[in-house]
Amino acid sequence: MKKILVIGGGAMGSAFTVPCIDNKISVTLTEPYNKIFIRDLSSKKKFHSSLKIRLPQSVKFEEYSKNLFYQKFDLIVIALSLSGIDFIGKELDKLKIKTPILVLTKGLKYDRKEKKILTISEQLKKNYNIQNISVLKGPCLAKELARKKKTNVIIANTNINVAKKIGKFISTKYYQIEFSKDIIGIEFCSALKNIYSMVIGSGQGLNISSQLFQKSLIEMKYLIKFFNGKEETVLSLAGVGDLYVSALGGRNSKMGNYLGKGYSFKEAKQKFMPKDTVEGEQLLREIAPFVQKKIDKKKIPLMMSLFNTIIKKKRLKI
Numbered sequence: 001m002k003k004i005l006v007i008g009g010g011a012m013g014s015a016f017t018v019p020c021i022d023n024k025i026s027v028t029l030t031e032p033y034n035k036i037f038i039r040d041l042s043s044k045k046k047f048h049s050s051l052k053i054r055l056p057q058s059v060k061f062e063e064y065s066k067n068l069f070y071q072k073f074d075l076i077v078i079a080l081s082l083s084g085i086d087f088i089g090k091e092l093d094k095l096k097i098k099t100p101i102l103v104l105t106k107g108l109k110y111d112r113k114e115k116k117i118l119t120i121s122e123q124l125k126k127n128y129n130i131q132n133i134s135v136l137k138g139p140c141l142a143k144e145l146a147r148k149k150k151t152n153v154i155i156a157n158t159n160i161n162v163a164k165k166i167g168k169f170i171s172t173k174y175y176q177i178e179f180s181k182d183i184i185g186i187e188f189c190s191a192l193k194n195i196y197s198m199v200i201g202s203g204q205g206l207n208i209s210s211q212l213f214q215k216s217l218i219e220m221k222y223l224i225k226f227f228n229g230k231e232e233t234v235l236s237l238a239g240v241g242d243l244y245v246s247a248l249g250g251r252n253s254k255m256g257n258y259l260g261k262g263y264s265f266k267e268a269k270q271k272f273m274p275k276d277t278v279e280g281e282q283l284l285r286e287i288a289p290f291v292q293k294k295i296d297k298k299k300i301p302l303m304m305s306l307f308n309t310i311i312k313k314k315r316l317k318i
């Protein structure tokens with residue numbers, strides 16, 4: 001029997017255990033940070049307050065501690081938010097973990113020393129000496145996966161055989177996996193869609209949102225090529241696939257809608273979304289120093305409009 005450790009008992013980490021259990025994998029789930037998730041997962045019923053569902057009884061919840069890593073796992077899955085990546089990178093580095101890693105987290109980081117934007121896999125490799133990293137991305141609402149609704153995602157690794165091996169043991173009839181060698185393109189797409197879904201959400205009608213969708217794809221294509229990914233990856237599940245689901249619903253497009261109505265980011269956040277994390281806003285702030293200096297602004301007018309609204313605090317003009 002295969003053994004998987006999932007780090008992150010939030011919506012995505014917990015939903016990911018469902019297909020794994022259906023595949024008769026032994027799943028250990030741990031939560032290092034959030035007290036509500038720890039309470040949910042350690043309770044008898046395993047009712048997840050964010051997914052609003054009971055997780056399979058056979059998921060083993062264990063408190064986070066370094067002792068966990070003394071067990072032998074076939075795969076370690078990282079499902080923390082971007083803010084947890086440095087924490088887990090340090091831990092895995094300290095313990096010299098060599099187990100294959102699968103990253104579900106989406107996002108990018110600006111390396112201030114090197115003046116470079118790093119994907120999560122690059123960060124883990126460069127800063128924490130972690131090798132053998134695959135990434136899993138694509139259009140996946142955790143609530144749907146947890147309810148076994150049909151979901152298609154993509155696993156990327158420069159060594160496609162490693163990606164396929166992982167895909168083989170986690171895929172089910174309702175969780176289908178595609179594969180890619182373009183790990184950089186896949187990671188950039190899955191992060192940038194948070195920015196462009198805000199742009200699309202700002203359109204105050206389907207006609208204009210469709211046009212923004214089309215123009216967003218052109219900008220994403222330019223950016224993926226700029227960062228050495230493959231242009232065609234924009235058409236993958238991690239690109240246009242994830243952009244579609246994020247533009248139709250979710251916090252980024254909701255914020256975009258308020259910006260499109262004329263609210264400033266601060267007003268909209270305080271008035272309508274005080275407790276929500278808007279990943280697109282965080283990403284834009286993260287990559288702003290790089291975008292300002294290194295990217296031809298004429299090639300990315302939509303991102304620049306959002307940039308002027310969020311960073312320079314102007315009303316959105318698209």
Ligand SMILES: NC(=O)c1ccc[n+]([C@@H]2O[C@H](COP(=O)([O-])OP(=O)(O)OC[C@H]3O[C@@H](n4cnc5c(N)ncnc54)[C@H](O)[C@@H]3O)[C@@H](O)[C@H]2O)c1
Pocket residue numbers: 007008009010011012013031032033034037050079080081082083084085087103104105106107136137138139140141142153
């Ligand atoms: N690859 C996919 O198919 C897929 C699908 C949906 C979401 N995601 C991504 O997965 C990640 C988690 O999403 P979610 O919906 O589970 O979010 P969530 O808010 O439900 O859970 C967040 C998780 O990150 C942890 N965390 C937050 N801040 C932390 C910190 N400072 N240090 C350590 N841990 C911290 C929390 O404790 C929790 O485990 C996000 O990056 C999201 O974009 C991936």
